Structure formats: C-alpha cells, structure tokens
Amino acid sequence: MEYFTFNFSIHIHLLNYTQEQHFYFFLSKYNIIERF
DSSP states (O other), rough: HHHHHHHHHHHHTTTTHHHHHHHHHHHHHHHHHHHO
C-alpha cells in the first residue's frame, strides 16, 4: 500500500515539473527505493 501511495504522490509532483525535471526526479526517488 505504501508503495502505491508513494507512486501517487510522485505523479502529483511530476505534474509540477517539466518533462526533463520529473524524469530525473523520478530516477532519484526510485534509486532511494531500490536501496531499501
């Protein structure tokens, strides 16, 4: 459940960035998840 809510929050954040910015934003967040 937390995973889906986290993805949902990311999608909201992505809407506030340009395509390049949310691409890197998503990658950085995903790297943090994979480390855990």
